[in-house]
Amino acid sequence: MPHHKQSISKTLTKLACQPYLLFYLLSITILTGCGGGSDVSAAPDKLPPIQQVQSPDITQFYFTVANNSNLSRDIRLQVDGDTFTGRVPTNVAVDTLVATFTHSGSEVTVNSTLQTSDVTANDFTQIQMYTVRTSDGQIKSFSVDLTKFTGLPIVRLTIEGGASITSKENYINGDVWIDGGRNYVEFVTVPMEIRGRGNSTWDHPKKPYQMKLEEKSEFLGMPRDKKWLFLAEYSDKTMLRNTIAFEMGYMSSLSWTPQSVFSEVYLNNNYIGTYNIAQKVEESDNRLPLGDNGFLLEIDQFERLDSDDVYFTTDRFLINVKEPSIDWGSSELNDITTIIRNFEQALFAPQFKRQDIGYRSHIDVDSFIDWFLISEITKNVDSKFFSSIYLHVLPGEKIKMGPLWDFDLSFGNVDYADSRYPEGYWVKEHEWYDRLFQDPAFVSQVQARFAFFKENQSVILDKIDAYAQQLKWAQQENDDRWQTLGIYVWPNPVFYATYDEEVEHMKNWFTTRMNWLDDALNSL
Numbered sequence: 001m002p003h004h005k006q007s008i009s010k011t012l013t014k015l016a017c018q019p020y021l022l023f024y025l026l027s028i029t030i031l032t033g034c035g036g037g038s039d040v041s042a043a044p045d046k047l048p049p050i051q052q053v054q055s056p057d058i059t060q061f062y063f064t065v066a067n068n069s070n071l072s073r074d075i076r077l078q079v080d081g082d083t084f085t086g087r088v089p090t091n092v093a094v095d096t097l098v099a100t101f102t103h104s105g106s107e108v109t110v111n112s113t114l115q116t117s118d119v120t121a122n123d124f125t126q127i128q129m130y131t132v133r134t135s136d137g138q139i140k141s142f143s144v145d146l147t148k149f150t151g152l153p154i155v156r157l158t159i160e161g162g163a164s165i166t167s168k169e170n171y172i173n174g175d176v177w178i179d180g181g182r183n184y185v186e187f188v189t190v191p192m193e194i195r196g197r198g199n200s201t202w203d204h205p206k207k208p209y210q211m212k213l214e215e216k217s218e219f220l221g222m223p224r225d226k227k228w229l230f231l232a233e234y235s236d237k238t239m240l241r242n243t244i245a246f247e248m249g250y251m252s253s254l255s256w257t258p259q260s261v262f263s264e265v266y267l268n269n270n271y272i273g274t275y276n277i278a279q280k281v282e283e284s285d286n287r288l289p290l291g292d293n294g295f296l297l298e299i300d301q302f303e304r305l306d307s308d309d310v311y312f313t314t315d316r317f318l319i320n321v322k323e324p325s326i327d328w329g330s331s332e333l334n335d336i337t338t339i340i341r342n343f344e345q346a347l348f349a350p351q352f353k354r355q356d357i358g359y360r361s362h363i364d365v366d367s368f369i370d371w372f373l374i375s376e377i378t379k380n381v382d383s384k385f386f387s388s389i390y391l392h393v394l395p396g397e398k399i400k401m402g403p404l405w406d407f408d409l410s411f412g413n414v415d416y417a418d419s420r421y422p423e424g425y426w427v428k429e430h431e432w433y434d435r436l437f438q439d440p441a442f443v444s445q446v447q448a449r450f451a452f453f454k455e456n457q458s459v460i461l462d463k464i465d466a467y468a469q470q471l472k473w474a475q476q477e478n479d480d481r482w483q484t485l486g487i488y489v490w491p492n493p494v495f496y497a498t499y500d501e502e503v504e505h506m507k508n509w510f511t512t513r514m515n516w517l518d519d520a521l522n523s524l
Contacts, residue, residue: 056132056140058084060102063146067098067118077144087147087473091264091271094148095123105132124148126182149264150473153220154179155277156266157194157211165209165267168196176211184220184261197229199304199387201408204234204489206273206482210280220261222279223286230265231276234482235489236408237502239475240467242276245378245407247463251456252370254402255392256288262471274471274478281390281405283323288403291395295336296323299389312337314344316431317385336393343399347432353439364400368436369449371401376427377453377513378410379419383427412509415493422512425520443524450521457514461507468503475499 061077061084070092077086088094098121101108108115109131110122122128124146131141159165159174171193178187190213196202197210209230216224233239242260249257260278264271283290290296300320305311310328311320319340326332343362352358375383382388388406393399412420419426428437436442479485479499486497496502 054104054134056134056138057104058101058108058130058132058142059104060100061086061144062100063088063097064100064118067100075146077146082141083143083145085145085147088149091149091154091266094146095125096121097124097146099144101130103132104134105138106135107133109133147473148181150274150477151181151470152262152264152274152474153181153184154264154266155220155275157192157209157268159194159268162268165194165196165207168198168202171195171212176213178220178263180220187217187219190214190217198232200490201232201234204232206232206234208232220263220277222259222261225279225284225286227280227282229278229280231260231278231408232273233276233408234484235491236413237484237489237492237495237499238468238506239274239276239471239478240464240503240506241378241410241413242278242407243467244460244464245374245380245404245410248374248377248453248460249402249404251453251459252374253366254370254404255367255400256403258287258403258405262467262474264474264477271477271481273481274474281322281403288392290323290392293332293395294323295321295332295393297336297340297391297393298322298387299385299391300387304387312340314341315348316344322390339393339399344432347435352435353441359436359439362399364398365442365445366449367400367402368433369442369446371404372427372433373446373450373453374404376425377510377517378407379412379422379426379513380407380410381414381417381419381426382406382409384419384430389430409491411506411513412493413491415491420493422509423516437524447521447524450517454514454518457511460510464503464507464510468499471499 058079061079063071063075063077063086065071065074071088072090072092075086075088077084098118099115101115101117103117110120110128113120115122115130124144125148128144129141130144131139133139156177156179157174158176159172163172165172172195173191173193175189176187176192177189178184180186192211192213194209194211196207198208201208211228211230213219213226213228216226218224219228231242233242236242239262243262246257246260258279258281260276263275263277265273265275279287281296282288283294283296288296298320299317300311302318305320309320310326310333311318312333313319319337321333321336324332339362343359346352346357346362347359349358355361390403390405391399391401392403410419412422414420418424427433437446476499485499485502486495488495494505496505
């Protein structure tokens with residue numbers, strides 16, 4: 001065999017034992033052959049260039065004064081992941097805003113409508129979804145969340161002739177209109193009447209009001225009715241105390257608890273702050289139904305009575321008949337007077353603990369316990385004996401406590417009584433309750449029911465945080481209007497420079513209160 005043939009044979013034999021090396025050499029041979037014998041190192045220079053395609057993205061999103069004449073300044077939105085957020089700090093229309101944006105796609109659409117930066121207008125009342133597409137078919141969507149003013153619904157009150165509201169007794173005529181924003185339907189302008197309301201709250205610069213519509217209507221998502229209350233929440237710098245007490249009412253066995261909605265209010269085109277617009281405590285099919293012969297009563301004071309109020313007294317309290325409207329000397333007045341006096345006599349009788357002739361034969365004990373616990377947990381100053389202590393009686397039924405009302409001076413927000421402190425009983429000293437607590441069976445029921453509220457303590461704290469977040473911008477606008485943060489407002493026991501500190505104080509007070517009550521009630 002020739003020498004060169006022997007060398008090839010030996011090489012192939014070695015390669016057969018090294019398959020990876022064989023594969024490598026064969027690959028080079030094939031590449032060389034395909035290139036017509038040209039240098040392999042030159043092959044990469046002749047490969048086609050790689051096309052770089054960017055991922056779909058929006059990098060900037062603006063609203064400029066140049067494109068939106070109703071804006072007072074340019075607004076740049078902040079991006080967090082796939083969401084752009086921003087706020088129009090003034091109350092202007094956002095339903096036809098033109099956006100300025102930078103993107104890396106071949107096209108941008110909103111609801112399949114092609115978008116052009118600086119040209120296309122959209123309605124930003126609701127969150128808008130911007131979808132970016134690239135030339136190679138990639139798709140990515142971005143949400144644009146623009147807050148109008150404070151994000152709350154806006155209520156406009158216009159008084160005939162631009163008049164001021166100066167009376168708590170006499171209504172004046174006007175119109176009301178609601179810009180519902182994202183969460184509520186628009187309320188087209190309708191006639192209304194309005195007057196002042198409240199007692200100590202009427203003396204504040206920011207006034208509370210009562211509005212009456214011509215016809216029953218749904219208002220801010222609340223069930224149809226005529227009368228609506230505008231709570232100013234001036235002394236309560238968190239603006240949350242009434243609302244949180246109502247939230248506890250929704251958790252309870254009470255027959256009915258008012259609903260309320262925070263709103264921004266304008267009076268004769270002037271911003272007058274953030275109000276808590278609430279249902280009124282009154283007889284109504286959509287509020288507190290009393291049937292044909294039911295009664296809504298309030299423990300009240302002589303100095304607070306109106307000239308047309310009809311009332312009666314027991315050995316311990318003055319009881320104002322709020323509903324229905326009855327006459328002095330009427331059979332209705334005699335009936336309800338007898339019902340309440342019989343209960344009180346049974347409560348303070350020697351055999352008051354007996355099921356058949358004691359207090360239990362007269363009252364709905366569950367409602368008495370829930371009303372007590374909510375009032376005691378919040379340590380509401382007026383609930384001890386003074387006012388806004390409501391009870392109601394339906395035909396053929398036992399006396400029930402509630403509805404809840406007037407909790408702006410609760411959660412320690414008072415400087416003239418010991419209810420400012422989270423420790424110590426308060427409502428338990430109400431004369432009826434002081435007697436009820438002398439029954440061990442009643443004490444056991446209170447202890448068991450308090451355990452429910454204690455278990456839901458974190459739920460209440462979460463609700464405080466949620467409502468405070470809802471008022472994030474509103475509390476700033478409200479304070480710019482009334483400038484109450486950082487100063488004493490009657491009857492604040494403490495005051496703080498910021499809204500967040502006010503909320504934190506309320507939460508800390510509530511937590512301390514719940515811990516104290518847990519020990520105290522379970523030690524009875």
